[in-house]
Amino acid sequence: MQRHTHKTSDSKHQELESICKKHGLALTIQRRAILETLASRKDHPTADQVFEAVSVRMKGVSRTTVYRVLDTLVSIGIAKKVSNPQSKARFDADMSRHHHLTCLRCGLVLDLFDANLSNLQLPTGIEDEFRIQDYSITFTGLCAPCNEAACARQGTSIT
Numbered sequence: 001m002q003r004h005t006h007k008t009s010d011s012k013h014q015e016l017e018s019i020c021k022k023h024g025l026a027l028t029i030q031r032r033a034i035l036e037t038l039a040s041r042k043d044h045p046t047a048d049q050v051f052e053a054v055s056v057r058m059k060g061v062s063r064t065t066v067y068r069v070l071d072t073l074v075s076i077g078i079a080k081k082v083s084n085p086q087s088k089a090r091f092d093a094d095m096s097r098h099h100h101l102t103c104l105r106c107g108l109v110l111d112l113f114d115a116n117l118s119n120l121q122l123p124t125g126i127e128d129e130f131r132i133q134d135y136s137i138t139f140t141g142l143c144a145p146c147n148e149a150a151c152a153r154q155g156t157s158i159t
Contacts, residue, residue, distance in 0.1 A: 012039040012078070012093060019076050033058055034069045038079060039093040044100070044109035046088050082109060082138075099136050103143040105150070112139070 016035050020027045037053045038045065045053070051066040070091055073079035082090045082100060090109055099112040122132055142150060 012036070016073075016078055019078055023076050025072070025076070030054075030058070030061060030065055031069050031072070033061075034066055035073060035078065035093065038070075038073070038091055041093075042111065044082050044090040044092050046090055050091065082136075097134070097136070100138045101143075102138055102140050103146055104140050105142055105146040108143045108146075110143070112137075 012035055013032060016031065017027055019025075020031070025031075033054050034050060037050055037057075041053075043049075047067050047070050048063070050070065051061075051063050054066060055061055070079065073093075074081055074091070077095065079091050079093050080095060082092050088107070092111075094111065097118045099114065099117050101110040101112050102108070117137055120135075122135070126132075141147075
């Protein structure tokens with residue numbers, strides 16, 4: 001698994017400022033704080049986790065505001081929703097092509113950067129039915145701690 005560095009908070013703020021201007025949106029304190037919180041995390045937080053982190057710094061911010069801002073960040077292309085088997089939307093400020101490893105037990109989502117997966121030959125002959133714009137692959141399984149716990153309960157060793 002290759003390491004990848006997230007954009008700095010400053011570069012994400014500059015990107016937000018530029019995109020808000022392009023879309024005619026105000027660059028609010030809430031948008032800045034929510035994007036900063038999201039960009040600083042690598043755990044692909046849920047909206048509730050973003051709310052908890054932002055509400056510590058911004059007294060009076062509502063859960064509804066956080067949900068709306070996250071949806072706005074996704075709609076303007078500065079963040080994305082990451083699907084997972086638990087059906088809870090998780091968010092990612094890293095817009096580069098990458099893939100995910102998702103734990104079926106605890107819900108942990110990890111980034112996976114692999115050139116082989118990012119350069120897949122896309123299907124041809126479907127252009128009339130569907131135009132692929134992007135893709136990401138999610139692998140599901142057990143993270144190391146959950147796998148260790150499962151093996152310990154079963155009395156087996158980790159292979």
